[in-house]
Amino acid sequence: MVTRGFSSGRRPPTDGDARIPPGQYLEQGFPVLSAGPTPRVRTEDWSFTLKHGPRPIKKWNWTEFNALPMTKMTRDIHCVTAWTKFDTPWQGVLVDDILADAGVEPPTGFTLAHAFDGYTTNVPVTDLTAGKAMVALLYEGKPITPDHGGPARLLVPHLYFWKSAKWLNGLQFTTRDEPGFWELRGYHIYGDPWREQRYTDDP
């Protein structure tokens, strides 16, 4: 339905239209969104635990985690609140390298990412491996600020950004695809921006 008096001329000019998923607009800043207060996690208190169900597979402290292979990843990111930001530069540890260090193959097809503030989000294993996702430690070459999820956040850039959990402290393999925090509160179970999977009932 065409909206009376609305034209695409209002759209901010961009030469990267093909990189903007449907319903998104290009944002130059880096907006902050979260469901609660920003936790201040000190790196000396930080740890990351890989689990299979309730059972820990391996746990790293900050120093141990930083000794894992580092990878740079520059990607466009897409927030469900409709902003898209181009070329965000991250550095961190690929999920592949975490699994390699733990010496495991994915035991199930699904994961639940966990955060220090109790936040959770589900991501299928195939969306985390083969170089698709990392635990990011740096943004623009500097430690990630608490507002943006530091010390460490998940980065799954090809899904809506709520999947890239801030203040990450663990990744848990689950037998089934278990909905996380937002997925239980009306947001899509998978969240592909190119298919506009924003809310639960989007196809």
Place this chain on the structure above:
Amino acid sequence: MSDAAAVQSPWQTASIVRIEKRTPRVTSFFFQPSRPFAYRAGQHVDVRLTAPDGYQARRSYSIASAPETHGVIELAIEKLDDGEVSPFFHEVAAVGDEIELRGPLGGHFVWPEDESGPLVLVGGGSGVVPLMSMLRHRAARNSAVPVVLVFSVRVWDEVIFHDELIVLDERQDGFDLVLTLTREAARRPADYARRVDVAMMVQAMTRLPEPPGIAFVCGSNAFVSAAAQALIDAGVAAEIIRTERYGV
């Protein structure tokens, strides 16, 4: 989706039935959805505008009205000069226009009502909008749940819903309004003229008969960060604080 019955919040058209200027920068648009829906205080809708060439822009707006008025929903939209949707509403939209919207949306920034004990609401600027839905809902139900609203704006003229808030405050039914102006002197004896801080939150808590069961904070990211931290420093447990940020 093959199973149409599973669709809970499809796009639909809604007519603008009334437009009311609230402050120099905020105007309320009252929408009559073609298929009215029930919603909870604090939820939002998505609005979608479509250009003749097919280009679409969508934004989320919190609902200001109480769930009791679900036949007509109020969105209080702040004009952002560099925006593409809010300037359309402020400059073009007129009564009788049909707009596509979808809702209700959001399952976190909603008031679980009587289960949660006294309520603390902290709003910055148009961040008061979803909090207003909660206050209107409380008033419509004649609820006795104690509530304090700390509402921060730059100047008095930017106090959205000020007449209505003051009427609610004067009912003395367990709702307390605390206004703080950051660029002007306070107008009422118990109000403030500074940014939200710990001392203000400590004093706001004394207006409740017992510690809060839940707190909602809404506004810009900078405001929400500062206000949520002030609440925590005033002794409010982080676990009971729910935030909604505009993202900028």
